[in-house]
Amino acid sequence: MVFFKRELSPVEIFERALRDKQATRQRLTERLRSAEQALEEKRVAAERLAKAGASNGQLDRAEAKMQSVELKAKTLRAAVAECDEQIILAERGLSEAVAQRDRDRAANEIEAVAAAIEQAVPRFEIGAAALVDAVTRGRAVLNEASRFAADVDDIRREVLSAAELICWELRTAASRTRAGNINVALLAPPEAAQLPPPETDRQMIYTLNPLTWREGEEVKRVAAFTMTALPKALLPSALAHQHVDYLNARRVQTLMHVHGSGQQQSEPMPDDPALIDLDALGMQAEESPQADVA
Structure with a gap:
């Protein structure tokens, strides 16, 4: 006995594809979660070595391990993002297939009405x-019977003409229903980002602690492990107390690999106990030589 495999409908095809993509995304998400956990452990280890003043070889090995795990996590993130795009396409295709199936059903019902009319005509x-x-068969035909027969014949012709017209209109409506309507929304072009004006008398450095200082009437606050433009007048005292370091410093390169440039970090709160006031630090540095002279 030969068994014939049933051909899947478009809705079933998209449903199966959507289930497969969702299962794939679940597996990729679990692998990405494990990779990000391992990456966080490597970051903590590299940060601990950098703060402890480890040798360049130790830092290189820690960074190599972290880069390996980071590359794996990056690949998995890209795979998850690609899978999300495929899921969106599958959901869109499923929605369109379901809508087309509903339109086809409605069109089939309209065409069935037209076919029923044609069969009844x-x-x-x-x-x-x-x-x-029956009216005109007898020999003795009355005038009333003749008029009745004429009226019936006129009605017959009108009904046949109306039936032909209504069947044409029904089939036209069925074709329009089956085709459906597609509205395309035009997206407005994104606005160009405006770059801030360049700062003067500043030095790009990397913060090792959360810092605050005043610039005129404005109070500046920067989180730790952030690349920022510090006024050059505050730089000597900040370097002397190791609250900042230059971007080309070896430990800064390791910390930037662990924490990044810090541009996405939120500004520290004014009552943060770890906040270092660079203005006060500079005043202490100026008072210290005067005390030594006295």
Whole structure:
């Protein structure tokens, strides 16, 4: 006995594809979660070595391990993002297939009404012709019977014409229903980002602690492990107390690999106990030589 495999409908095809993509994304998400956990452990280890003043070889090995795990996590993130795009396309295709199936069902019902009318028209025509024949068959035909037969024949012709017209209109409506309507929304072009004006008398450095200072009437606060433009007047005292370091410093390169440039970090709160006031630090540095001279 030969078994024939049933052909899947478009809705079933998209449903199966969507389930497969969702299962794939679940597996990729679990692998990405494990990779990000391992990456965080490597970052903590590299940060601990950098703060402890480890040798360049130790820092290189720690960074190599972290880069390996980071590359794996980056690849998995890209795979998850690509899978998300495929899921969106599958959901869109499924939605369109379901809408097309509903339109086809409605169109089939409309066409069925037109076909039923076409099938009933011959029976109506036969009945009307039989009625006219019954009236006009006798030899003694009255004027009333003749007028009745003429009226029936006129009605027959009108019904046949109306039936033909309504069947054409129904099939036209079925074709429009089956085609459906597609509205395309035009997206407005994104606005160009405006770059801030360049700062003067500043030095790009990397913060090792959360810092605050005043610039005129404005109070500046920067989180730790952030690349920022510090006024050059505050730089000597900040370097002397190791609250900042230059970007080309070896430990800064390791910390930047662990924490990044810090541009996405939130500004520290004014009551943060770890906040270092660079203005106060500079005043202490100026008072210290005067005390030594006295």
